[in-house]
Amino acid sequence: MxxxxxxxxxxxxxxxxxxxxxxxxxxxxxxxxxxxxxxxxxxxxxxxxxxxxxxxxxxxxxxxxxxxxxxxxxxxxxxxxxxxxGKEHPLRVDVWGHLYAPMRTLARVAGRAGELALGHGRDLPSVTRALLHGDIDAAFGRVHPPLPAGLVHRLVRLEPVDAVLSADHPLAAEPALRPDQLRGSVLWAPGALDRLDFLHGFADRFGIRNRAAGVNLGLPHFLAEVAQDPRRFSLVPADVPLPRVPGLRSVPLVDPTPLYAWSLLWRSGNGHPSLTGLAAACAEEAGRRRWLEYDPSRDWLPEPPAI
Structure with missing residues (x-):
């Protein structure tokens, strides 16, 4: 046949x-x-x-x-x-989750993977559609189930998350916070919480009942909204360079420490030669920088990692 x-x-x-x-x-x-x-x-x-x-x-x-x-x-x-x-195109890679700056991590491995053509996906559903349609070869951001059949992802980095809050927040002077200490505060999200699985899972796990959302106009605007209200807080990966926002405080979270998972995502069967190189560079960097360390007695993830 x-x-x-x-x-x-x-x-x-x-x-x-x-x-x-x-x-x-x-x-x-x-x-x-x-x-x-x-x-x-x-x-x-x-x-x-x-x-x-x-x-x-x-x-x-x-x-x-x-x-x-x-x-x-x-x-x-x-x-x-x-x-x-002989018309092999550069490896087309989209990133998403821009408020959390995925390019910080991807930039550390991009030079070892051949020629890349970078784009910007709006969110995980739009990126998965682009992958399945063959419009892009790979993507980098936070992956959460369920994924459509035919896609493969590899965990690249588990990044500790800090709480960001107003300098006038009652807990702003603490050297570190447990997530459950934030139960009386308002979780400020950059959009509808039901579309932000990490923040949604955090709120459910640690009993954060007070939740509110703004508009995602970029990290400086989002953090300025957090700083304006002494009841608000949000979560940002610890390695994200914070813009200079007056009245903002960043505090590490411990017991447990929430971890934000970054993954490389691609369509199964994609034979682009640079895809193997990018995946190998991610694995090498993860091993060198200990990016995939996870202790369930110390750390928290919305779902256990499949490393």
């Missing part, structure tokens, strides 16, 4: 979009042409891959089984073409 890659690509893009019109648009073909490709693929395989109905498009059980190997097939085909025609 010989697979037609155009048909496989039509299936994969439709499985990602779960909408025939949007999938056709991303492939620059008509919806009719895309539907014909999928129908021919289903005929070849002898089974339906999608359920089509009034509630939208859904994968069948056969479609779900076929998706991951179909993605790997396309990735291998793209890599094979690139080796022949």
């Amino acid at each position: 010989d697979l037609d890659l155009a048909q496989v690509r039509a299936f994969v893009r439709t499985a990602e979009e779960l909408h025939f019109g949007r999938a056709a648009g991303t492939l620059a073909v008509s919806q009719q042409a895309l539907s014909k490709r999928i129908a021919r693929l289903e005929s070849l395989l002898g089974t339906e891959l999608f359920l089509r109905g009034g509630t939208g498009v859904r994968l069948t059980e056969a479609g779900r089984r076929f998706l991951a190997p179909a993605r790997q097939t396309l990735a291998a085909a793209d890599a094979a073409v690139a080796t022949v025609i």
